[in-house]
Amino acid sequence: MTERHQPFPALPEYTDAQRIKRARTAYERLKIRHSCRSFADTPVPREVIEAAILAAGTAPNGANHQPWHFTAVSSPDKKRAIREAAEAAEAEERSFYAGKASDEWLDALAPLGTDADKPFLETAPWLIVCFAQRKGGIEEDGQTQNYYVTESVGIACGLLLATLHDAGLATLTHTPSPMGFLREICGRPEHEKPLMIVVAGHPSPDASVPDHALRKKPLSQIASWL
Numbered sequence: 001m002t003e004r005h006q007p008f009p010a011l012p013e014y015t016d017a018q019r020i021k022r023a024r025t026a027y028e029r030l031k032i033r034h035s036c037r038s039f040a041d042t043p044v045p046r047e048v049i050e051a052a053i054l055a056a057g058t059a060p061n062g063a064n065h066q067p068w069h070f071t072a073v074s075s076p077d078k079k080r081a082i083r084e085a086a087e088a089a090e091a092e093e094r095s096f097y098a099g100k101a102s103d104e105w106l107d108a109l110a111p112l113g114t115d116a117d118k119p120f121l122e123t124a125p126w127l128i129v130c131f132a133q134r135k136g137g138i139e140e141d142g143q144t145q146n147y148y149v150t151e152s153v154g155i156a157c158g159l160l161l162a163t164l165h166d167a168g169l170a171t172l173t174h175t176p177s178p179m180g181f182l183r184e185i186c187g188r189p190e191h192e193k194p195l196m197i198v199v200a201g202h203p204s205p206d207a208s209v210p211d212h213a214l215r216k217k218p219l220s221q222i223a224s225w226l
């Protein structure tokens with residue numbers, strides 16, 4: 001059966017010069033995004049989070065199954081529960097891998113100044129827990145196979161982060177390990193896999209960016225032209 005099609009949406013008609021300018025402006029705006037690990041408790045309206053999640057939901061994705069779910073957490077009790085479980089998970093992981101692998105991982109993390117204490121999980125006004133749906137299809141029947149799930153949700157999370165940044169908020173992609181506890185706290189089904197917590201809010205006055213994170217690869221290294 002041939003699907004009905006609609007005309008492709010009208011895109012703005014820029015000149016090449018305008019296009020170059022807009023692309024460069026977008027880059028200038030994005031390049032000041034940095035992961036924030038110290039948040040103020042200043043509230044952020046729910047409408048901002050709603051729009052950012054809607055933007056995430058526009059991402060290209062495998063077979064348009066849209067294999068994602070975002071649980072936006074602002075309840076202090078739930079945030080406390082997430083912080084306690086994340087800190088406990090991290091403490092367990094660190095003691096479990098108290099060997100070579102852990103040393104390597106801790107060395108990689110060292111320049112970022114991360115540690116096991118995660119107060120931002122309670123201070124930040126919003127924790128957006130991003131889930132990947134392994135199954136379900138567009139109807140979310142819990143059975144239909146989904147495709148390119150990690151790629152799709154990764155792109156959606158990128159749009160979520162870019163939209164929050166564009167709204168003037170600071171973010172952190174936080175990945176406690178292991179993170180199965182998020183499914184239980186957020187009341188999500190077994191076939192959904194928590195991928196990351198996007199912490200969103202205003203940076204605290206003492207928030208900082210490690211030098212390590214400021215070092216971005218140049219165009220000559222990240223792109224080749226054939």
Ligand SMILES: Cc1cc2nc3c(=O)[nH]c(=O)nc-3n(C[C@H](O)[C@H](O)[C@H](O)COP(=O)(O)O)c2cc1C
Nearest residue numbers: 033034035036037112114173174175176196209213
């Ligand atoms: C999938 C993913 C998981 C991450 N997990 C953590 C994390 O658990 N804790 C943390 O402090 N930063 C985490 N980060 C942030 C990275 O450390 C950060 O993006 C990187 O160092 C570059 O710095 P920038 O975001 O300031 O440009 C994560 C980033 C990604 C993409």
